[in-house]
Each structure stands twice: as C-alpha cells, then as structure tokens.
Amino acid sequence: MDIYSVMSSIVDSLSWLSLSPGLFQSFKVSKRPLKMTRKSTVLRRCVLISAPILLTATFALNEVALVWGDTEFAVSYRRFVYASLFYPFALGVLLGHWFHMLGGGFRIDRRRFGKPLVQALIGAFIILSVAVVGIVSFGRGVSIPLYVSTVMSVIGVVFGMLVWPVRVYHG
C-alpha cells in the first residue's frame, strides 16, 4: 500500500463515520456552530469542525480515485466502488434520509417509523446485506454493468426516504 491508499482509506472511513446518523445523534452540536455551549466537549468541537471537512475530502479523494487514480489501489478501489454496490446504495440512503420531506414544514411522526435504534438496526442490516452480496460478487470477479449502480442509488434514495427518514424537521 502506498501513502495515497492509506490516506484515502483513513479519510474515507472517518468520513463515513462522521456521516452516519448514529454519530450525529450522539454528538450534538450547538446551534451556533462556532460558539460552543458550556456542555460542549473537545470531541463535539472536533466532530463539528471535522465533519464538513471530511465530507469534502472524501468526495475529492473519491473523485481522484475514480477519475485519475492509476495506482494499483486506485484501480482496485474503483472496481470495488462499482462492484460492491455499497457506495451507490449508501449514498442514495444518505440522500433519502436527509432530504425526504414532502413539502415545507412537513413533520415526521417518529412513532410511525420506530425508535432510532430500530431504524439504525434495520438500516444497518439492509446496508450490510447489500455490501456482503456486492463484496462476494466482487471477490468472485463478477462483472456488474454500470446501470446496476444507478439502480442501487435510486433504490437507496427510496429506502432512505421511506424506511430511514430523519426524526424531526423544522416546520
């Protein structure tokens, strides 16, 4: 492994961690992003500052790996991103999870969708199942057409919208 692969792997995993709903629910931040409350901790401060940076960094690194990467890792990474089905599905889930509301001021009744832990378990199970199927296919060298990743991203959006919506919206 070269330095690029190590760097992209670390940023990638941290960024997925920072984007995961459970992490956001756990480490709450102040309404005023740069002015911490008394209860804020160093960890909260780090998450608040690092989350947008990591989000940008992972998109930039993915772009580099997907377009210009010519190292052995970048080629494998590119194949993995498309063949594993995890990336398109998870990014679709993220979009559906965040931006699902049907109109301005629409509120989600959390009792209709279960508690956060139940949502997290269902979501984790589905995502893990997709990842396992994709990884096994990838390991066996199964060639997956491009449109399958498109279909997976759209399924992810619908899944995130209907099954794993955010708990509360402003209204």
Added chain:
Amino acid sequence: MDIVAIFAASLIGLVVVSDIVLAAVSSWRDRRPSAPQEAITWSQLIRESYGITTFFAWAISVWVGRWFSPIEAPLMEWYVGFPIVVALTLVVVLAAFFLWRRYRRPIIPPIVIVSLGLASGWIFIPLCPVL
C-alpha cells in the same frame, strides 16, 4: 477475494457496528432529563439550511448522479456539460433562495431537488469509468 476487498469490508463493518452502538448510546442520552434540548446535530444543520439554500441537496445528488450514471459514454464534451450544470446550480439555488425570502419556508420539496440533481449528474457530467 484480495486484500483490498477485505480491507474495505472491514471498514464498512466498522461503520455499521459503530452506527448501531452510537444510536444505542444516543437513545439513552436523549432520555435523560438533563439532555440539552436546544442542541442540534451537524446533519440537522445541513437539513435546516435547506430552507435557505438547496445547495447541499443539489450538489450531493449531482455528484452521486455523476459517479453512478447509467450512461456508458458521455453525451457531450465536458466543456459543455459542466457549464450547464453550473448554470442549473445557480438557477436552482437562487430560485429556492428567493422563494424562501418570499414565503419564509421551503417551497420546493427536497426530493424533487435530489431527483433533478441525480438526473443532471447522469446526463450532463457522467463519469463513465473504465473498470
């Protein structure tokens, strides 16, 4: 299965397990009377910003559409596609902003912006990777 696949699978597993643990911790923390009700999360900041700007929903969905486009060969040159996407971004963001100033609430449903962003990424700036 090569070492890269095993490494990536480990990362995914780590994320999923961490998510479950953190959601469980979160449920416990939220039930405490001393839980700070006024605090919000970073993802809530993104979502609440939707009332003012559609930029995050639009930009992320365009990027996802670009990466996972079903089109196997670009329909146009990059110097045509990218300006079109930039122009669309300006239109979408400014239109949503002026609607917010007029009505003081989100008018365009986010899922519409996400759908349009995905379609724009697919059509105008598809990645078309060589696998």
